[in-house]
Amino acid sequence: MTLHIPFDNSFARLDGPLFARLDPTPVSNPGLIAFNHALAEDLGISGTDDAHTLAQALSGNHPPEGAEPLAQVYAGHQFGGFSPQLGDGRAHLLGEVVTPQGRFDIQLKGSGPTPFSRRGDGRAWLGPVLREYLVSEAMHALGVPTSRALAAVRSGDEVIRERPLPGAVLTRVASSHIRVGTFQYFAARRETDTLRTLxxxxxxxxAPNADGPEALLAATIQKQxxxxxxxxxxxxxxxxxxxDNCTLSGETIDYGPCAFMDxxxxxxxxxxxxxQGRYAFAAQADIIVWNMAQLASALVPLMTDEEAAVTRFQSMIEEMPDLLRHEWLTRFAAKLGIDAPRDEDGPLIGELLSxxxxxxxDFTNTFAALTDGSARDEIADRAAYDDWHARWQKRLEAEPDAQDVMAAANPRVIPRNHQIEAVIAAAVDGDDAPFHRLHAALAQPYDARADNHWLRAAPAPDERVQATFCGT
Structure with a gap:
């Protein structure tokens, strides 16, 4: 049986130095770990019944007919320092498919070196591939805009990091892989014609309704x-x-050293x-403002009156903190059952977080317990909680649908770090069953009736993960 992907590769048809064309580097003895049949059906992919065929195609050994493999180029600010050339150092965009839901990229990750590898081997080891598969699919189930995982393939080749580790290739699906750093690359090089093409x-x-760079910036600010x-x-x-990890599509992408808090x-x-805590939990709201300022700077060369554009773009960036406060209030008010938040709800939320x-x-368990009416058990200072609870209940008198609002905002399960690490350890030893069990359990994160009670417990002290690694 032949794997059929209905490619329509618009990015590959663009003029200018936006990418390098090259094939993935084959791996030895590829074996399929997981394939997302539901996603494949949504993408119009057929011929997916044979695991051997899927492993050969989605390891990069035999790319499907119609693929036009390429590596995209981009720049980026990494921890505040500008790198003028980054790019897909271990990824190959096979092409795109068009569905009723839109156009989607299909990309291999860990598929071999490219001109942008910067002395890297272009490979991924098994751990980061399984982490991205699990977390990206969990994020989708949680309702977060995200890249998706189509397949994970184990290779017979070792990848050398701190020690030899089993290699793997991820097949990733995204609305696109166009990043803030993609615009930065051409703006920094003053290649205005290619910047305009991009x-x-x-x-x-x-942003098909955007009538110019300012409107594209505004749309991206809203999404991010x-x-x-x-x-x-x-x-x-x-x-x-x-x-370089911040997309114009507004999707979460590049799950490296990511984590959900316990x-x-x-x-x-x-x-x-x-x-330095640049990307700490609470700092993320500040960093997205900084990232959008970099996008604004990269768009200035496209404006007829650059001086006026700088003034206007700066105003848009300065308005972002108010937008973020509004979005934050909406999200966290819903976690308290408040569907129509008021300004005075901010302190109420803040007191609970304090x-x-x-x-x-535990972040997830406390809000889930709030939904169930048992949050007092999650708070150390019971007297202070009782005082807060009384004021919260008074506030909910104006929220007739509070229970439904909370249930939709507070998941029961998340992909916890210690569970993911246990899955990876088992897979390194050749046992993929824990991966499949965890993947299935994360598919219904808001369902109180789902059989996932084993996943709800916070980690014991000796199970806590203190640091995560990119693993590239």
Whole structure:
């Protein structure tokens, strides 16, 4: 049976130095770990019944007919420092498909070196592939805009990191892989013609009603403000909010040293390389403003009156904190059952978060318990909670649908770090059953009746993950 993907590769048809064409590097003895049949059906992909065929095609050994593999180029601010050339150092965009829901990229990750590998081997080891598969699909189930996982393939080749590790290839699906850093690359090089080509393409794909760079910037600001506050409402820390990991589509992408918090701490950092807390949980709202300022700067060369554009774009960036506060209030008010938030709800939310922080309360479990009426058990200072609870209940008298609002805003399960690490350890030993069990359990995160009670417990002290790693 032949795998059929109905490719329509618009990015590959663009003029200018936006990418390098090259095939993935084959791997030895590829074996299928997981394939997302439901997503494949949504994408119009057929011929998916044979695991051997899927493994060969989605390892990069035999790309499907119609694929036009390429590696995209981009720049980026990484931890505040500008890198003028980054790009897909271990990924190949196979092409795109068009569905009733829109146009989607299909990309292999860990598929071999490219001209943008910067001395890297172009490979991924098994752990990050399984982490991205699990977390991206969990984010989709949680209702967060995100790239998706179509397949994970184990290779017979070892990848050398701190030690030899089993290799793997992820097949990722995204609305596109166009990043803030993609615009930065051409703006920094003063390649205005290519920058305009990129703008026209991005506008048509992601903001068809935008009548110019200012409107594209405004649309991206709205998407990213909504996305980041949605992360925060779920206790999610991206870990590396560099401009090369910030999309124009408004999707979460590049799940490297990401994590969901266990105990609530606004200063929590998981990434082993984020020693200054630049991308800490609460800092994410500030960083997205910074990232959008970099996009604004990259769009200035497209404006007829650049001086006027700088003034206007600066005003848009300065308005972002108010937008983020509004989005944050909406997200966290819903977690308290408040569908129509007021300004005075901010302190009410803040007081609960303060109690959670002081007592080390589990973020997800506390809000789930709030939905169930048992949150007092999650708070160390019971007397302070009782006082807060009385004021909260008084506020809910004006919210007739509070229970339904909370149930829709407060998941029961998240992909917890210690569970993911256990899955990876088992898979390294050749046992993929824990991966499949965890993946299935994360599919219904808001369902109180789902058989996932084993996943709800916060980690024991000896299970806590203190740092996560990119693993590239």
């Amino acid at each position: 703008f026209d393409y991005t506008r048509d794909r992601h 403000a909504a996305l980041v506050t949605q992360w925060m409402g779920l206790g999610f820390i991206h870990g590396v909010m560099n401009t 105990a609530y701490d606004p200063r929590r950092v998981f990434s082993s390389i984020d020693r 109690l959670m922080h002081k007592g080390g309360s």
